[in-house]
Amino acid sequence: DGGITQSPKYLFRKEGQNVTLSCEQNLNHDAMYWYRQDPGQGLRLIYYSQIVNDFQKGDIAEGYSVSREKKESFPLTVTSAQKNPTAFYLCASSIRGAGWTWGTEHTDTQYFGPGTRLTVL
Amino acid sequence: GIQVEQSPPDLILQEGANSTLRCNFSDSVNNLQWFHQNPWGQLINLFYIPSGTKQNGRLSATTVATERYSLLYISSSQTTDSGVYFCAVILTGGGNKLTFGTGTQLKVEL
Numbered sequence: 001d002g003g004i005t006q007s008p009k010y011l012f013r014k015e016g017q018n019v020t021l022s023c024e025q026n027l028n029h030d031a032m033y034w035y036r037q038d039p040g041q042g043l044r045l046i047y048y049s050q051i052v053n054d055f056q057k058g059d060i061a062e063g064y065s066v067s068r069e070k071k072e073s074f075p076l077t078v079t080s081a082q083k084n085p086t087a088f089y090l091c092a093s094s095i096r097g098a099g100w101t102w103g104t105e106h107t108d109t110q111y112f113g114p115g116t117r118l119t120v121l
Numbered sequence: 122g123i124q125v126e127q128s129p130p131d132l133i134l135q136e137g138a139n140s141t142l143r144c145n146f147s148d149s150v151n152n153l154q155w156f157h158q159n160p161w162g163q164l165i166n167l168f169y170i171p172s173g174t175k176q177n178g179r180l181s182a183t184t185v186a187t188e189r190y191s192l193l194y195i196s197s198s199q200t201t202d203s204g205v206y207f208c209a210v211i212l213t214g215g216g217n218k219l220t221f222g223t224g225t226q227l228k229v230e231l
Binding site: 109 | 122169211
């Protein structure tokens with residue numbers, strides 16, 4: 001089946017440790033995104049990637065790092081520098097990649113994975 | 122940056138009732154999406170609707186881009202409609218960065 005998978009579903013981390021959240025898609029989408037959701041809040045963009053080997057900071061990138069070595073994979077590392085990492089993390093993808101000026105529903109619709117709940121103990 | 126406000130923040134309905142959720146945004150957009158987040162956290166796409174009106178079963182949405190708002194209509198609500206409804210926009214010229222509203226928490230009771 002085509003879709004976006006995230007693992008693990010739940011993750012517990014001790015303070016001072018780095019952890020990496022996995023996001024994989026088999027939709028052949030160029031663009032991928034990481035969002036953070038805090039309780040009772042909307043989603044905020046951490047990082048996004050329009051194409052392989054390229055990524056851009058979103059609104060709350062401090063304390064996070066990403067890589068995009070393969071089209072289908074966009075892992076997120078939550079570093080010890082992230083002061084309040086406990087949250088729900090969602091990965092998304094869309095067809096649209098670099099170079100598009102005006103998108104369409106087909107190219108710009110973002111599809112989301114099931115999320116990872118990270119708790120710092 | 123762009124502001125996205127949703128109302129009401131919370132809504133309780135009896136099964137079978139109709140409702141209207143509103144999303145106001147502060148600037149010109151070229152992408153607006155409505156999502157339903159189920160109780161397990163999964164975000165489900167409902168509509169891509171930067172302008173105009175669309176319908177999908179019991180749900181419909183209208184965006185009036187010139188007046189910077191969008192409405193989501195839920196008719197004959199069911200308990201499975203419970204969850205949080207988000208609208209998210211991309212500012213004109215804003216690449217592909219979605220900005221989310223804070224959501225409307227809907228509970229449908231029997």
